[in-house]
Amino acid sequence: MAGLEDLYREIILDHYRNPRNRGELPSPPARRVEGFNPLCGDEIVVYLDVDGGTIADVKVTGQGCSISQSSASMMSTVVKGRSIDEARAVIRAFKGLMSVHEARLDSGDGDGNGAAPADGTEPGVALGDLAALQGVVKFPVRIKCATLSWNALAQGLDEQGLDEPSPA
Amino acid sequence: MARLIDRVGSVDGGLLRADFPVLDRPREGPRLVYLDSASSSQKPRAVLETMDAYYESSYANVHRGLYSIAEESDRLFAEARTKVGRFIGAPVPGREVVFTKNATESLNLVAQAWGRHHLREGDAILLTEMEHHSNLVPWFILAEQLGLELRYLSVDDHGQLALDDLERLADGVKLIGVTLMSNVLGTINPLGPIVEAARANGAIVVGDGSQYVPHVPTDVTALGCDFLAFTGHKMLGPTGIGVLWGREELLDATPPFLGGGSMIRDVRLDGYEPNELPWKFEAGTPPIAEAIGLGAAVDYLQALGMDAVRGHEIDLTAYALDTLTRRHGDAIVIHGPRDPCRQGGLLSITYKDVHPHDLSQVLDQAGVCVRAGHHCAKPLMRRLGVSGTARASLYVYNDESDVDALAEALTQAEALFF
Secondary structure (H helix, E strand, C coil), X not given: CCCHHXXXXXXXXXXXXXXXXXXXXXCCCCEEEEEECCCCCCEEEEEEEXXXXXXXEEEEEEECCHHHHHHHHHHHXXXXXXXXXXXXXXXXXXXXXXXXXXXXXXXXXXXXXXXXXXXXXXXXXXXXXXXXXXXXXXXXXXXXXXXXXXXXXXXXXXXXXXXXXXXX | CXXXXXXXXXXXXXXXXXXXHHXXXXXXXXXXXXXXXXXXXXXXXXXXXXXXXXXXXXXXXXXXXXCHHHHHHHHHHHHHHHHHHHHXXXXXXXXXXXXXXXXXXXXXXXXXXXXXXXXXXXXXXXXECCCCHHHCHHHHHHHHHHCCEEEEECECCCCCECHHHHHHHHCCEEEEEEECECCCCCEECCHHHHHXXXXXXXXXXXXXXXXXXXXXXXXXXXXXXXXXXXXXXXXXXXXXXXXXXXXXXXXXXXXXXXXXXXXXXXXXXXEEEECCCCHHHCCCCCCHHHHHHHXXXXXXXXXXXXXXXXXXXXXXXXXXXXXXXXXXXXXXXXXXXXXXXXXXXXXXXXXXXXXHHHHHHHHHHCCEECEEECCCCHHHHHHHCCCCEEEEECCCCCCHHHHHHHHHXXXXXXXXXX
């Protein structure tokens, strides 16, 4: 049985108590994307200020459980100042972190014998603090909380891409 | 088999636990402390065995068979209906008790069959701010279809309906929909003045008894409502079986809801004639084993005695209110009346600013099962000014040790988050 210490790492609680990049950006020009989980009521609003293919600024508002809010805070610190391509790589890495562990749970062993790399990371992407969210996958119900802000971010970047195709 | 429920007249939750296999299941860590009966209750062995025995010895479809086990099925199904009807004091159990899938379907039936036939554009109906979504959304759908006016009785700071506004709001309404017991606050609503206001306006009263019927002695005649919806799985019965009780003349004056087999007397290519009550409202093969299981649940509750069940829950609610307040003081907010005699065994808790999902997760580590979230009552959550609560709910198999486990587990939330 997974223990609470797997879920509520100190770094997660720190981001929950002291969320980074909290607030709003004027929209427009910033892109505003909502993430909403109707089952549990978690709400996230992500504001993206994309300038020349770079996420110049990101702000987050919303309310919900410690996992959804801390994950959003961590997400904001990781992608702020990155290029869109780098941000997409981080999104893939984070989703991989979540899904690899889901696959491990599905296969019934804890050794990560699946085809994906055991750490679930994209080559060249350092997850840093985000790795603390690894424990969430031992509580499958909470994975949706952790990924809520990331889905909003991905949606925002997709919409941005439609408006201003980034140079190939 | 001798059962612990033979102790008629009082309820000892600790002893009764032995009748509920899941509460005894082998598991890692602490024993299961089940405090989520308002969402769904556990099932006693008597219900499980009754359903198994039915499938193993008598199973056949109802209404149509002319062979012996089909006749047995018919008889058992009819007996279940009678048991359920007597349990709520229905004057004509054999005609007034309609089996549905759940309370939600029962309320949709009233809205779409009675409401659509009897209400007109511009008609007003009165609901309350503390309704479960299942007694709101069916009316929203009907209001969109017909162009109805929706009004709401508000909830005061003590978790009670603001009945001072009743006369004004009920003026000219055709229907009042009200829960008998709030699934969030536990508030037991006084039906008397509501029925009186409805009568004065020629309106009918639709009661949502989902939380009330499993816990409080119920007599539909004394309550005075016209329809009463409730569900089997919250009263020790299986899922998939709900009940709509309606006054016979009202059900007679209500057109069918779902169409299909069983609900017809005759079908021609140019039309149909509906069947008698209650089959008019039971299209298709009904949940037969579930109805029989619900009958066994009713037997179990009646053997305990509903007065004893209510008495047990008043005692345990008093103990819980006292224990939680004493141990957690200002850290905890218990929403609702906080008066055991005016509420059911439901405690909606806010613990400092710990999110209800985090609270529920922490409690789970101590084996304590509570519900976290908006409890399908989002308008009430907005009224309370919270996004959700953690709700502990009590039933016959709970005792003081369960409340103690909850109180103790809350200290772990304190340790983790502060």
